[in-house]
Amino acid sequence: MSNSNESRDMNRDPITGEAGSHPVGTGVGALGGAAAGAVVGSIFGPIGTLIGGAIGAAGGGAAGHNVAESIDPTGEAEYWKSEYQSRPYFNKQYDYESDYSPAYAYGNQVRSEYANRKWDSSLESDIKQGWEKAKAKSRLTWEEAKDAVRDAFDRSDRTYRTYEATDRYYKNEYANSDYAKGDYSYENDYRPAYRYGTQARSMNTDAKWDDKLEANLEQGWNRTKGASRLAWQDAKGAVKDAWHGVERALPGDADNDGR
Numbered sequence: 147m148s149n150s151n152e153s154r155d156m157n158r159d160p161i162t163g164e165a166g167s168h169p170v171g172t173g174v175g176a177l178g179g180a181a182a183g184a185v186v187g188s189i190f191g192p193i194g195t196l197i198g199g200a201i202g203a204a205g206g207g208a209a210g211h212n213v214a215e216s217i218d219p220t221g222e223a224e225y226w227k228s229e230y231q232s233r234p235y236f237n238k239q240y241d242y243e244s245d246y247s248p249a250y251a252y253g254n255q256v257r258s259e260y261a262n263r264k265w266d267s268s269l270e271s272d273i274k275q276g277w278e279k280a281k282a283k284s285r286l287t288w289e290e291a292k293d294a295v296r297d298a299f300d301r302s303d304r305t306y307r308t309y310e311a312t313d314r315y316y317k318n319e320y321a322n323s324d325y326a327k328g329d330y331s332y333e334n335d336y337r338p339a340y341r342y343g344t345q346a347r348s349m350n351t352d353a354k355w356d357d358k359l360e361a362n363l364e365q366g367w368n369r370t371k372g373a374s375r376l377a378w379q380d381a382k383g384a385v386k387d388a389w390h391g392v393e394r395a396l397p398g399d400a401d402n403d404g405r
Contacts, residue, residue, distance in 0.1 A: 195221050195345070196309055217254045217302045226250040226298065235293040245284045249291040252280040253298025257306070265296055308348075309341060312388065316340045325383030330375060338374040339381040342367060343388025355389060 195218040277288050364378040
């Protein structure tokens with residue numbers, strides 16, 4: 147199995163710019179918020195970060211048409227390094243760098259290469275032998291490693307499915323918004339903005355959309371827009387629509403008002 151992931155730290159908080167973050171009104175309007183919230187809510191979980199091809203950006207911002215996407219390995223490694231000791235399979239005789247890190251990396255790799263498969267006994271049988279090549283210096287046997295591999299597989303799967311669901315929704319709806327401009331395309335220009343809003347809101351569950359947040363998001367957009375040609379004023383409506391779409395899916399929004 148070849149590893150198509152890129153080894154760069156692109157998993158940054160879109161608001162603060164800090165590394166290792168993990169997250170998933172105007173324009174399209176009420177339907178946009180409710181429907182987008184529904185698709186995110188149905189699969190909502192700890193979403194990671196997608197990177198696209200040779201460019202890469204937070205939330206997959208640079209992922210354009212026909213560019214292969216994968217989970218950012220460096221950002222995911224940082225996440226699991228902070229979490230692995232809390233997992234039920236953790237054994238203190240093993241460490242993160244040498245033993246568990248290869249298992250998490252292998253889980254991300256498996257999800258990328260078996261995109262249409264679900265984790266079951268058949269998949270496990272297919273990938274078991276691959277662990278011997280992927281484990282590097284890890285001391286974990288397959289039986290000791292497989293739960294960590296599946297943890298990473300499942301987390302990556304949530305990331306892919308979250309963005310796939312929101313991508314499909316906004317691709318059909320963005321043209322009805324009051325900010326859509328014919329000079330720009332969905333795939334290259336607007337999709338990064340929707341993903342940016344999705345990621346930003348899912349990672350900042352206590353934040354509210356206000357002038358200060360908007361100013362910070364503007365700075366983040368310039369860092370993470372990737373190949374999108376949209377200036378912030380053109381991207382803002384799409385980012386805000388996606389932000390409120392996720393907001394409606396978050397626990398605590400009992401009145402479904404996006405606040």
